[in-house]
Amino acid sequence: MTANSVEIRGLDLAFGAVEVLKDLTLEIPEGEFLVLLGASGCGKSTLLNCIAGLLDITGGQIFIKDRNVTWAEPSQRGIGMVFQSYALYPQMTVKGNLSFGLKNARIPKAEIEERVARAAGILQIEPLLDRKPAALSGGQRQRVAIGRALVRDVDVFLFDEPLSNLDAKLRADLRVEIKRLHQKLRNTMIYVTHDQIEAMTLADRIAIMRSGAIQQLGSPDEIYNRPRTKYVAEFIGSPAMNFLDGTVTERGFIAADTTIPLDGYGWADGVRQGPAWLGIRPEHVVSGELAAGKSFRQEITVELFEPMGADTLVWTTLAGQPFHFNLDGQHKVATGDRMTIGFDAARGSLFGKDTELRL
Ligand SMILES: Nc1ncnc2c1ncn2[C@@H]1O[C@H](COP(=O)(O)OP(=O)(O)O)[C@@H](O)[C@H]1O
Ligand SMILES: [Mg+2]
Known part of the structure; x- marks a missing residue:
């Protein structure tokens, strides 16, 4: 039984x-x-x-x-x-x-x-x-x-x-x-x-x-x-997860000239260096003063925004790659605005480029 x-x-x-x-x-x-x-x-x-x-x-x-x-x-x-x-x-x-x-x-x-x-x-x-x-x-x-x-x-x-x-x-x-x-x-x-x-x-x-x-x-x-x-990560979540193309090194995740610390990341099977995707959900990104508390911060330019009532989806470029994130709906935003955003990669997901499995 x-x-x-x-x-x-x-x-x-x-x-x-x-x-x-x-x-x-x-x-x-x-x-x-x-x-x-x-x-x-x-x-x-x-x-x-x-x-x-x-x-x-x-x-x-x-x-x-x-x-x-x-x-x-x-x-x-x-x-x-x-x-x-x-x-x-x-x-x-x-x-x-x-x-x-x-x-x-x-x-x-x-x-x-x-x-x-x-x-x-x-x-x-x-x-x-x-x-x-x-x-x-x-x-x-x-x-x-x-x-x-x-x-x-x-x-x-x-x-x-x-x-x-x-x-x-x-x-x-x-x-x-x-x-x-x-x-x-x-x-x-x-x-x-x-x-x-x-x-x-x-x-x-x-x-x-x-x-x-x-x-x-x-x-x-x-x-x-x-x-x-990575397939599951892409399938779940709306708006979709961001995937940054880069490399895991001992200094963190490096994409172009940007280094994103991986402190606190819950490795699936120990630290794995090499080519990888770093997945960040748009809703896990914060802006303005809140960014100060995050392990990664970067000043960005608003390229495009989509008002959705409860929040606004903002499109920008990070490490030379397209990146989008949610802003509180009360937040006024305009194309060309500069703002600081931040996130903790520990909350994100790393996938090996060879297997597309979680690292
Ligand atoms: N009666 C059938 N004869 C041949 N191929 C089928 C038949 N039914 C489904 N398939 C094929 O099996 C696969 C799975 O179909 P299905 O279970 O209906 O998918 P889903 O419900 O996930 O959309 C598809 O590639 C479909 O073309
Ligand atoms: Mg069906």
Whole structure:
């Protein structure tokens, strides 16, 4: 017995001669909200479909609640799935859509009523029960699609980019609702997205995928603060991390005529000198008087700025390379302004130029 809800061991999946997933192993504890994050085509849906039993895997094993389901039918796996396309039956009412699967499973009528009422209550779609999908907004349709998974009383929920078809405002609203749903139900949820904000806000742990493999598996905090590869560092964070091209020497990180001290840097595997990238998040840069407290300071010229309300993104050049940072929104700024900025490289990330792995 383990406390894992879902366990994937050495999973291989190929479409013909094309290997999409190779020897993938992943353990998901009971009740975890796990997000699979990665660029389009990296294999997220394929992995989810393997767990759901919609694809026959080439090798490896899948366990759900300690039961080997590698060859079990989708309906026998105790999973509920929500897709990007809502896939509701257009001729049925919301209530019909919610109860359809239960009727097929020959669940007694009274229990169907009870489960539908409960799901409708949780998702606040009671007033919509008699409408047909055509009379619902995108957000309402997606709520019904989630409801259809909810009524099935499953162990594990699988979501495949459920919010991608919605506009930005609705996406943010429904994101919060999905988080609330998880807090209430405490089911295991596996959620696929290419949106790093969704991943950061929803996940207990994020698995960042690239070319069918997991590059890093960790809490949002670990992934944000200690990205294991340059790829992960680039993928997470908005605005994106700065990468300065230079060399680690005994005096610090040197880029052109600029030396940036590395005091206090948490080396992954001891000090490593040589060509490297120094990654600095724009939000970790301070300006003016605050810069005085930082181990690296430099006077810069504002080349361009983007007001974003709460803050302003400023573009400049540092060590001959493009560099951007956040300024407090109350701060007035103009092109050509000179200002002192500062940061601690200890808070940044170094990546070897050869391997692009964290140093
Ligand atoms: N049925 C299929 N036949 C052949 N190749 C496929 C099939 N489904 C997906 N692929 C390929 O597998 C890779 C991963 O696809 P997918 O899992 O859908 O990516 P994601 O969901 O991360 O965008 C892609 O290169 C895609 O072209
Ligand atoms: Mg996909």
